[in-house]
Amino acid sequence: MPADSEVFDSHLEAWDEYLTTPWARIRYDVVAHVLDETIAGLCPGPLRVLDLGGGDGVDSIRLAAAGHEVTIVDQAPGMLERARANSARRGCTDRVRTIESDILGWRPDRTYDLVLCHFVLPYLDKGEGQRRMWRLLHQAVEPDGAASVTSTNPVSEVLSAVHRDGDAELALRRFDGQAAYAGMFHHEIHSPRREDVEQTAVAAGFEVTRRIGLRVAVDLLPDGPAKHDPGAYPAILRLEFALAEEKPYLDIARAWQLLLHRLPAQTRSG
Ligand SMILES: C[S@@+](CC[C@H](N)C(=O)[O-])C[C@H]1O[C@@H](n2cnc3c(N)ncnc32)[C@H](O)[C@@H]1O
Numbered sequence: 001m002p003a004d005s006e007v008f009d010s011h012l013e014a015w016d017e018y019l020t021t022p023w024a025r026i027r028y029d030v031v032a033h034v035l036d037e038t039i040a041g042l043c044p045g046p047l048r049v050l051d052l053g054g055g056d057g058v059d060s061i062r063l064a065a066a067g068h069e070v071t072i073v074d075q076a077p078g079m080l081e082r083a084r085a086n087s088a089r090r091g092c093t094d095r096v097r098t099i100e101s102d103i104l105g106w107r108p109d110r111t112y113d114l115v116l117c118h119f120v121l122p123y124l125d126k127g128e129g130q131r132r133m134w135r136l137l138h139q140a141v142e143p144d145g146a147a148s149v150t151s152t153n154p155v156s157e158v159l160s161a162v163h164r165d166g167d168a169e170l171a172l173r174r175f176d177g178q179a180a181y182a183g184m185f186h187h188e189i190h191s192p193r194r195e196d197v198e199q200t201a202v203a204a205g206f207e208v209t210r211r212i213g214l215r216v217a218v219d220l221l222p223d224g225p226a227k228h229d230p231g232a233y234p235a236i237l238r239l240e241f242a243l244a245e246e247k248p249y250l251d252i253a254r255a256w257q258l259l260l261h262r263l264p265a266q267t268r269s270g
Pocket residue numbers: 002003005008052053054055056057058059073074075076079101102103104117118119120123124
């Protein structure tokens with residue numbers, strides 16, 4: 001069952017707490033670095049950025065603060081309220097537009113140079129929800145524009161059942177695809193395999209230009225003071241950057257990020 005807005009707005013405190021953790025910091029810092037590199041390769045000048053399921057806008061409001069025009073579409077009013085407060089704090093409200101809507105029922109009013117779809121796929125249903133999302137991405141991204149898509153990684157859900165829960169039965173059930181993984185919002189999520197999403201992206205008219213593992217090492221560090229020590233963070237971040245695009249490390253990360261380039265219509269396959 002897809003997650004409605006209440007699922008997210010009723011766990012805002014848990015979300016705020018998550019944002020203070022070293023693993024959230026790693027996730028946002030690595031994505032920010034990758035987005036900056038992507039933007040450097042797109043057309044010069046302020047870009048039109050669309051953040052689908054952008055929530056409180058941690059990824060995209062940073063881009064608005066840097067001068068880009070940002071539209072955030074999300075179904076959760078509480079998340080969007082935080083996005084507006086964040087943009088006010090960063091002095092860029094005039095460059096941030098928030099739209100409260102179910103993204104699957106929303107039609108873009110224009111095309112965008114860069115479209116973010118971060119940690120939304122696991123909350124959509126596997127059939128029609130995913131298909132509508134890819135149609136939307138194809139409509140929304142300008143030809144020759146880029147998309148950044150991220151999701152939790154089902155591989156890490158099997159491995160964490162072993163190294164964190166110490167539960168081989170759970171690991172086997174997750175490996176067999178039977179065990180539901182409940183995320184921070186206490187809602188069942190279905191983490192798609194990166195390889196499957198790559199195939200869908202290609203069929204939808206995109207080229208995969210980069211594959212990144214998010215939270216490769218930080219999730220394997222034993223939980224304890226060393227993991228939370230701010231002094232240890234720079235080395236953890238350097239390690240994450242070193243491993244993020246190297247196989248086999250990227251395959252076991254807690255999450256993955258794909259950078260996609262939208263091909264002109266005539267080269268679309270499938
Ligand atoms: C895990 S949060 C991620 C927020 C943000 N993209 C990030 O990575 O920090 C998932 C967000 O997707 C939104 N969402 C999930 N399904 C949605 C849908 N069908 N329509 C609009 N928003 C949706 C939720 O409201 C929530 O804000």
